Amino acid sequence: MTEGLQEALEGFRRHLRAERDVSPHTLRAYEGDLRDLCRYAVDVGVEGPAGLDVNVLRAWLAQQHAEGRSRATLARRTAAVRTFTAYLHRRGLIEKDPGQLLGTPKRHRDLPNVLGQDEAARLLDQMDVEGPLGLRDLAVLEVLYGTGVRVSELCGLDVDDIDVERGTARVLGKGNKERTVPVGEPATRAVGDWLRAGRPAIATEHSGPALFLGARGGRLHPTSARRIVHARIAEVGEVPDVSPHGLRHSAATHLLEGGADLRSVQEILGHASLQTTQIYTHVSPERLRQVHRQAHPRGAE
Structure with a gap:
């Protein structure tokens, strides 16, 4: 992972902990999702946050879908990306927020078993x-x-x-x-x-x-x-x-x-x-x- 992407991830992690007060479970999930995104981005030639345009984001999500990720996982990863790019935009690390252009996959909710x-x-x-x-x-x-x-x-x-x-x-x-x-x-x-x-x-x-x-x-x-x-x-x-x-x-x-x-x-x-x-x-x-x-x-x- 490039230094620019690593620094962006570290800053986002601090933001989630200090300002968003997310649960440890959500923090781990988002961090894992975004590290996967950044590894993909580096593989396709992205060197820093500015290179995370909507085409890269959509291509990464398409790859996740092709690998058989569930709708719930895709929905969570899309949410993680949108939160991340919104943060990058507010910090001035990207000119426009590409996350706003992403649709959110509808989650399929399986009802749990219930007792009579x-x-x-x-x-x-x-x-x-x-x-x-x-x-x-x-x-x-x-x-x-x-x-x-x-x-x-x-x-x-x-x-x-x-x-x-x-x-x-x-x-x-x-x-x-x-x-x-x-x-x-x-x-x-x-x-x-x-x-x-x-x-x-x-x-x-x-x-x-x-x-x-x-x-x-x-x-x-x-x-x-x-x-x-x-x-x-x-x-x-x-x-x-x-x-x-x-x-x-x-x-x-x-x-x-x-x-x-x-x-x-x-x-x-x-x-x-x-x-x-x-x-x-x-x-x-x-x-x-x-x-x-x-x-x-x-x-x-």
Whole structure:
């Protein structure tokens, strides 16, 4: 990679960390995407940022498509390029921003597996909750399903974020946006049991305020939370294997089936756009038939 491109990448990385406050995951993804772009650019004779014109960008993306990259990957790489060229333009390193001329591939969203309401009840009612870790695991699954929070949001919860009396949780979501979500009685009861009889047995002087702890007393990591969900589902049996994201989607689906409106589900899930909620959630045919019978003039005779 040329010195000019290397310096541009380093400056962009500092910009993302200091000014955009992006997550470590996004930072790694963008950096990997743009290093790949710069290697391609050097191969076709580009020596510095000024050579990153729209033809080079489109040719690189076309190569990615030819190599079989998914639509989700192409969409992310296009977003990375557009953010990078916008930064270069603001810094005066390129005269025009070629990223504005790039289209954004439409992402294909695969809906995760979801549990039926009876399957969710079977999972949570039949779990082995013996010992501190059993109490923790039940609380983890109850909160994931009962609130619809993301697994990263769950692991970021502190003890004081759960208001057992009010039945609410204070959640820090994407972009450091805080929201308050309702927590049902089973989840608050499970959290209360964990705090009373489970967490004190695992906590150490280094546990800090974290609500959920790993076996060694540190804050529970999302990877560990995912393992807990899969393991507990396997133990119960006769329940489809889903991830924490599947529990989140199950919660949203069951809210809609119970009559919740999309705006309310949007607020609970922490989506910035209602369009995201519409894609993310789906309404069962039975729910659609019920709404039709109740609301349409010719829905029922």
